[in-house]
Amino acid sequence: MIPIVTKSKGALDRNTVLSASQTRSQGAFTSQNITALNRAYEYSRPQSSARQPVSRQSAQTSVPAAAPPVQRRPSAASPVQHRSSAASPVQHRTPAAPPVQHRPPALQKPVLKGQKAPLCAGSSPGVLKACFGWNALNAQCDADVSAFLLGADGKVLGDSWFVFYGQTESPDKSCRIQTVSRADRETITIDFGRLHPDVKKIVFVLTIHEAFAKRLHFGMMKDAYIRILDKNEAEIVSFQIPEYYSNVISMMIGEIYQYKDSWKFNAVGNGVSKDLAGLCGLYGVEVSG
Numbered sequence: 001m002i003p004i005v006t007k008s009k010g011a012l013d014r015n016t017v018l019s020a021s022q023t024r025s026q027g028a029f030t031s032q033n034i035t036a037l038n039r040a041y042e043y044s045r046p047q048s049s050a051r052q053p054v055s056r057q058s059a060q061t062s063v064p065a066a067a068p069p070v071q072r073r074p075s076a077a078s079p080v081q082h083r084s085s086a087a088s089p090v091q092h093r094t095p096a097a098p099p100v101q102h103r104p105p106a107l108q109k110p111v112l113k114g115q116k117a118p119l120c121a122g123s124s125p126g127v128l129k130a131c132f133g134w135n136a137l138n139a140q141c142d143a144d145v146s147a148f149l150l151g152a153d154g155k156v157l158g159d160s161w162f163v164f165y166g167q168t169e170s171p172d173k174s175c176r177i178q179t180v181s182r183a184d185r186e187t188i189t190i191d192f193g194r195l196h197p198d199v200k201k202i203v204f205v206l207t208i209h210e211a212f213a214k215r216l217h218f219g220m221m222k223d224a225y226i227r228i229l230d231k232n233e234a235e236i237v238s239f240q241i242p243e244y245y246s247n248v249i250s251m252m253i254g255e256i257y258q259y260k261d262s263w264k265f266n267a268v269g270n271g272v273s274k275d276l277a278g279l280c281g282l283y284g285v286e287v288s289g
Contacts, residue, residue: 109235113241128256134223152203217245225240226253226254241253
């Protein structure tokens with residue numbers, strides 16, 4: 001069982017509404033080395049500001065923040081407030097900055113939702129790169145990519161067998177996540193020569209940071225895609241999500257899986273109303289309460 005220090009100030013359990021961690025850390029993420037998650041990690045991207053670190057004590061003991069109240073439009077019966085004096089200053093609202101847009105690269109070999117495509121002619125694809133991009137309609141939508149390395153039972157091999165912003169490399173050194181890319185927002189490199197033989201599937205998930213607390217959802221997103229490149233940066237297959245729903249905060253965008261002696265890509269495009277902590281439970285990662 002491994003504790004996850006999250007971006008929000010709240011206890012982490014399956015019944016607590018959580019968002020992703022404010023702390024972005026580097027290094028291995030194991031039950032023996034959990035303090036690495038409490039280092040301040042500046043996670044700078046063009047579309048979002050760096051997040052402030054949160055101490056281990058406050059992350060474990062703070063009461064989860066309540067969701068912000070809904071601002072309602074005044075009803076017809078509400079009194080209308082008039083400016084009574086010409087000398088009164090005019091109040092101007094500063095418009096919110098629009099979300100930074102990412103121009104997706106031209107997808108060369110796209111497939112439709114539910115389609116499957118081979119990744120190589122032989123038994124091992126060698127080294128591949130999974131590249132991700134998206135855009136937001138709401139400036140508060142800040143997304144992250146995670147990858148879960150699953151066995152034949154559909155569960156992770158162990159609590160540390162997933163990569164995300166807090167653990168950038170898998171235990172077997174086969175999967176490594178990078179948050180800086182020239183053409184894409186994030187990339188995950190997969191070295192099949194290092195991949196543990198018990199790993200039969202790698203699921204790629206896109207989650208929205210602080211979705212519950214800020215009432216965000218995938219209806220506020222667009223242009224989300226995954227493209228798989230070979231070692232020469234040539235596209236093997238790609239998929240762009242066609243549907244975005246307001247009851248989804250995490251999207252299983254695609255997966256790489258072993259079929260007999262070969263590896264294939266599956267364009268999943270299905271979402272759930274679970275945050276990163278909820279996905280950990282879904283795929284067998286034990287999180288502490």
